[in-house]
Amino acid sequence: MPVDLENSSAMSVSTVSGEASVSSSGNQTGAAPASTVVKKKRNLPGMPDPNAEVLALSPKTLMATNRFVCEICNKGFQRDQNLQLHRRGHNLPWKLRQRTNKEIRKRVYVCPEPSCVHHDPTRALGDLTGIKKHFCRKHGEKKYKCDKCSKKYAVQSDWKAHQKTCGTKEYKCACGTLFSRRDSFITHRAFCDALAEEAAKVHTVLPNSKPEEVVSISFVKPKAVVSSPPPPPLSPLPLTPPPPPPPAMDVLPEYDQIPELPKKSTGILQQIPPSTCVNGSTSSSSSSSNLSSSNSLFESIFSSSTMATLQPQPSAFSNLICAMSHSDRSSNVATASGAEPTSLCLATNGGSTLFAPLGQDRHQYAPSPQPTMSATALLQKAAQMGAAATNASLLRGFGISNSSTGCEQEALNWSHPIDNEPGPPASGLGISHPCDGGGFPCDGASSLTELMMGPSSLFGQRPTTLDLLGLGLGVGGGGASKSGLSALITSIGGGGDFDMATAAFGGGNLLERAWETDDRKTNTSAALP
């Protein structure tokens, strides 16, 4: 049993530096009995005993780990007592501290980070492990990274705990998207096209079913009613005749994943004799690839409430058959006979012997383009179909946001003025001018004019060429524009504190001239379509 020595490492001062605590830890005198500490009820975090001794440990101490190393196996321990216990295993001399009768004062620990709530002594934490973990978690580097999901942890034990569960709580939609949270999965699932496709598949496979049974939508003005198969007892607007209750296959395989199942179902798949596989001849090649993906198939069956009691084999089968029929839909074979749908319905009732022949029959008279297509491949195909369907909207999204990116870009240009970097000539114009501050040489003025005239002749780029100057420019009239410009200069001088008010002023005249030229251009360009 590891001995809790937190309170027994003799620290005689209330503020202990990292070094101090290291040196004092070897001190065996004045130790507190561990058992007493363990029995004591831990105080709630942040509500320490007012009589307690408040310790402020340095970050270094808090981050220190495994200071006590075994000379035989190099294993490190956080506490000397644990090392001593460990040494017993090597038959080395060991020594545990004895309990003494010295009265111990409760110790509490504050966080060294000044901005932390636990920095305040009134909110100190009651045990050393607690403060260590707190400090690591909240103020330490998260150096433990999960390989599977890239979550990061600062405390190794947190990481270990996560490792145990990571990946087991995964939910996978038929469209291929993975979810770690059930809520997210459910919401996605409800709206994902994969579900609608499954419903459609049922509809195609079952000759008896009518379109209304899958989704009966009727639009009533002004109200739209979408009602589902089991008719409401008293439907307020019974416009469609109540459809018959959904057939058994209505509860289609759902690709919900349940944490415990993967291993189990893999086992089941392996148990299926090759002769009962849908495609017996290629079973050796296809079943191996099936293994990974069929997990989800099996789990789905188990998670579905009505199928929970089924034997594994038939359900496995119904799934495979489903998948097959799905892939065959394009070749119009799915509607070929009533036998297959029946078999699908039967699948939910069990009876494994029925299925092998049916499956084989199916394969015989319905050769799909790729006869050896595995369930994995079929699933992937379905997923691609789903993806293709959603791609359209994504693309649309891109289109829209492209234009907004353009807008942002402009805003960006607009905000550039303070930077000293030259930038594009157009936007650099109003900007670098005040910032350069050195006063414009004549060359500068002429080039400035060029700059302003150049872009302005390009109508398309007109908006981007306007920057800060645009504020003053937009007024249009010559007289007003002057005031606008002076306002601009004021703003440069007043807002800037840039030590260049004079320079800006000096440049101002040049600007004004340049601007007048530009203004004419603007008017011209504005008149054009």
Next chain:
Amino acid sequence: MQFTETPPPPLHQNSITPCSNFIMNNNNNQFHRTRPWPGFSTTPTNKALGSVKDANCMEQLLVHCANAIESNDATLAQQILWVLNNTAPPDGDSNQRLTCGFLRALISRAAMTGNCKMLTAAMANTHPNHAIDTHKFSVIELASFIDLTPWHRFGFVAANAAILEAIEGFSVVHIVDLSLTHCMQIPTLIDAIANRPEGPPFIKLTVSSCDADIPPMLDISYEDLGAKLVNFARSRNVAMEFKVIPSSYADGFASLIEHLRVQQLVFTDRNEPEALVINSHMKLHYTPDETLGEIHHHSPYYSMEPSFSSTTSLRSAFLKALRSLNPTIVVLVDEDADFSSTNLVSRLRSAFNFLWIPYDAVDTCIRRGSKQMEWYEADLCWKIENVIAQEDVQRVERLESKSKWVQRMRNANFRGISFSEEAVTEIRHMLDEHAAGWGLKKEDEEDHLVLTWKGHNVVFATAWVPSY
């Protein structure tokens, strides 16, 4: 009901000196994170002090700018805009992006009110595509988008737990979903209902037709959305009926209320008890409040009711109408802020001091520069612009604080009920999946739940039953 308003702060000084010094250090546009965690005294470390100053300074500048625009002082407005523009790039840190959103809104306001014409004309040139590009989400996109933060999930989990408890024993459940998020809550609710021990009830789901202009926007019709939900419900062995009632917040959902009344009148004598669940998720704050004038301007329906005096707001009238339907439970979830002031500056302050939260929180879960970030912030910008630039009926983001809503609900003769311990556990569990800054607290004697970010109230969830 009369709400007090903060008086407008004294108008602008003619200089911006208090803040101008920090512009000098701004060559690299680097600002530190802004808001301190509450509960500890502002320790005099340079970092903490500097960051607080930044946020405050930006708020001050925005306030000055708003004042300048309102008083038609184009020169000053322009000066401040220039400064703000340089300190708050749209790709800066969360605080800069927040400020940038307000900046755009102020420009837009100047354009709309016709003040500072010079400025407006200039801006029109500078920002030809100024209109905010709010994204039209596909359903799947929206689902994963909402999943990013607890902003909506908090309300979903709380409401679902409360609803599930309330409908125990009912074989027919009528859910009226008044949600900003286009039924995104419903799948998990269906799932929970499907798994209840006594078997699922028959669900009638009624929604108010989509208010097309308010983000997040959806790229499919509610009819299609409903078909998906019905299909999903069936996959869970739940029978469900979906209805869209053309109705709008603008008239206090009058036609929805009327529809529900007719439903009750026609079908009250049935043997099967029917639970009526009103789930309001961030939608009621769009209904006109007192500051928008009297009822009859907006809704002939409510003004015909004898019980409503002409001074009642449509918002209160709607709640009273809800009460008259004797719902089994009403869940009211909304953002805990107050944007209802008629004074621009106090609205600006209040919005600035609330909307930093979504900007700050999003940095923990969305990569900068990603599409999702763009969508997220476009929706936020829309909201800011609505609060700042719009007036009258166009200003629909009329958030009210929890305390005001609680008062309204009590006035409408509702009684608050507590959320169960299971609900609280479930919420905490959900919050564990998100960034460390999110928290949960209970307030008031009914233990209303409040989602917090770094200790600041974000969203409240309350549950109500008729009181007799």
